[in-house]
Amino acid sequence: MASINIGGENAGDAFYRYKMPKLQARIEGRGNGIKTNVVNNAEIAKALERAPDYALKYFGFELGAMVNYDKKSGNSIVNGAHEAGRLSELLEGFIKKFVQCYSCGNPETVIKIKKRSETIELKCKACGAVSEVSPKEKLVGYIIKNPPEDKLSKAEKKVKKAEKERLKGLEDLEKKRRKEEKKKKKEKGEDGANGEDKSPESPEGGGEEDEDEDEEDEDDVEWLADTSEEAMRKRAAEQLSAATAAMVIQGNIEAEAEAARLKAEAEAEAARLAAAEEERLAAEAAEKLAAEQAATDPNVWAVRAMVQAGKGSKAVADALAELPVKGGPAARMHVLYEALFANAGAGAKLTPLVVERKKYLKAAAADPASQLAQLVALEHLLAVELPERSREAPLVLKALYDSDVVAEELILAWFHKATAGGVLEVPAEGGARVREAARPFVEWLEQDTETESDSEEE
Incomplete structure (x- = not known):
């Protein structure tokens, strides 16, 4: 590619x-x-x-x-x-x-x-x-x-990974502390049971009756927590650390859940708005198409549809020749030029469109009469259909000349005949405006012709 x-x-x-x-x-x-x-x-x-x-x-x-x-x-x-x-x-x-x-x-x-x-x-x-x-x-x-997806930088990824590892470390420490605390309580309980006094009459620990009494005594023992200042301070610090870790973990979980909820709501709202916007655009496009079709000459619409469907230049030229229009070649070329260029966008230049679609113009310019008719159709397009584009006349004429659509002598003949556009009812002031804009190119053609004549005489 x-x-x-x-x-x-x-x-x-x-x-x-x-x-x-x-x-x-x-x-x-x-x-x-x-x-x-x-x-x-x-x-x-x-x-x-x-x-x-x-x-x-x-x-x-x-x-x-x-x-x-x-x-x-x-x-x-x-x-x-x-x-x-x-x-x-x-x-x-x-x-x-x-x-x-x-x-x-x-x-x-x-x-x-x-x-x-x-x-x-x-x-x-x-x-x-x-x-x-x-x-x-x-x-x-x-x-x-519909915001773009966030792409984290390497530094941001490292920070996020470090935060995740830190939280995991806090969880592991909390689990280890609880496990050790449970183990200490268990060991302390076993030591207390082994430290009970045995009966002097039973050096081997007595019979079954003594064992039952020992078990009852163990059940009656109450283990008291260490209430010294240092032990209390240590327990408070451990509890605070565990509570802080739990709060951080819980806070992160809640924040992630809230962010996911807000994102889902935003995506749903965006999808709804996008669907509504697409429906509105579709309705506008359909309305615009219907209005354009109603306001456009059926012959122009037929030729434009063939071009948009990708039909060949010969097929378009043959269809153009068979159209039921009055006014001869000029009227047919008027249909062709309006179909190709009248709906050009506001920001589009005519010259690139002429170059891009020159095959249709060339196929329709089989003889001098058709070429002159194209110049009259161009005059009508720039004077009546697209008057704001009249300043592009010299560039469009040069594109037609360079593409061999119209001959040099026909451009000069059209320029010097101010009433040529009358066959398509081009207003006199509009035709004059187009010719004035085209003057620099025509003068260049005439100068080039004179130079060639001088060279031939020498």
């Missing part, structure tokens, strides 16, 4: 010692039951020294999807179809917020929970810095309810 450096800023460092497996995702199922299996989530969590469900929950919060982690099998499921590239971007956000030290950037941090203020801190084992994670992050609440 390929390993990569932890943290995007360290991607190019060949000698970086903190590694993790590259995220692998597999889309399973179809229709409403489609889901994404993060195959190596457990291995990634082990490399990051975080619980496997933390990163998975972060994906769910960011994507608005329900997630499920099976501790026994290690299966990590995110509802819906999500490509590995998108999940890798989210994983990078998780690492920056919940793994890397905010001071030195190393991923050698330990999560510390402050229950009173309901916040969490990252304590760096490399530089010693303590960084507070923003309480606005949804995952903070989940981590507080």
Whole structure:
């Protein structure tokens, strides 16, 4: 399994010692039951020294999807179809917020929970810095309810072992003292019985009658405790030592029982809250999906479902050509671009998505008319669907150019024809805004063309 450096800023460092497996995702199922299996989530969590469900929950919060982690099998499921590239971007956000030290950037941090203020801190084992994670992050609440397992250091283990041995020693001493005390009482009783006077008329100890009398005398003997000051002080010290040991042992037993009870209650409450949260997220996801489906063009929804199901680029292009849409190639390319990019997340960049899904764009760009139609569809996407992304126009155009989706002369022709977007009813101000953003790339193309012309003339 390929390993990569932890943290995007360290991607190019060949000698970086903190590694993790590259995220692998597999889309399973179809229709409403489609889901994404993060195959190596457990291995990634082990490399990051975080619980496997933390990163998975972060994906769910960011994507608005329900997630499920099976501790026994290690299966990590995110509802819906999500490509590995998108999940890798989210994983990078998780690492920056919940793994890397905010001071030195190393991923050698330990999560510390402050229950009173309901916040969490990252304590760096490399530089010693303590960084507070923003309480606005949804995952903070989940981590507080599901704290990481305490991993004792070697020193802490030694202290705990020494305390256990000390308590065992006290128990052994108490048992030995009781045993010796019992033995002394027994010996003292036997000595008293042997010291009784015998009858002078019976040198051998007398007959049966004398023996009966001796036994009766022994029963009548009362043994008195030593009441001297020194003996009383010694007995008091022994009793105090035994009582102290018993109190320590009993106190530890009660404390452990109370801790176990509180832990069980906390786990039950956390499980209840987690189940309620998952139900809420599932309801929100279903509601969001229904609203999105109702608000989306059926043709766009059909193409998007094919892409999410992992259909080949040729199959998508063939289905696109057969769609019952009016408006010619521009309308069909509008359906394709909206299906591929209109639902991009708030933090996702368009350029990586274009590169990632270029096979669908290339399969649909069979002739110059289709290529020009894609440029008009891109103009509509940036001017109408995603106006806040219009500044990404030069980068997206360069990605299309580098991927051989559209030719250079068609980009120049589209740029200089301000009314090209009219076929898709792109507002004039929106089209002008997109062209102004794309100007640096177009000027670079024109300059490159002039340079090539000069070289050919020479």
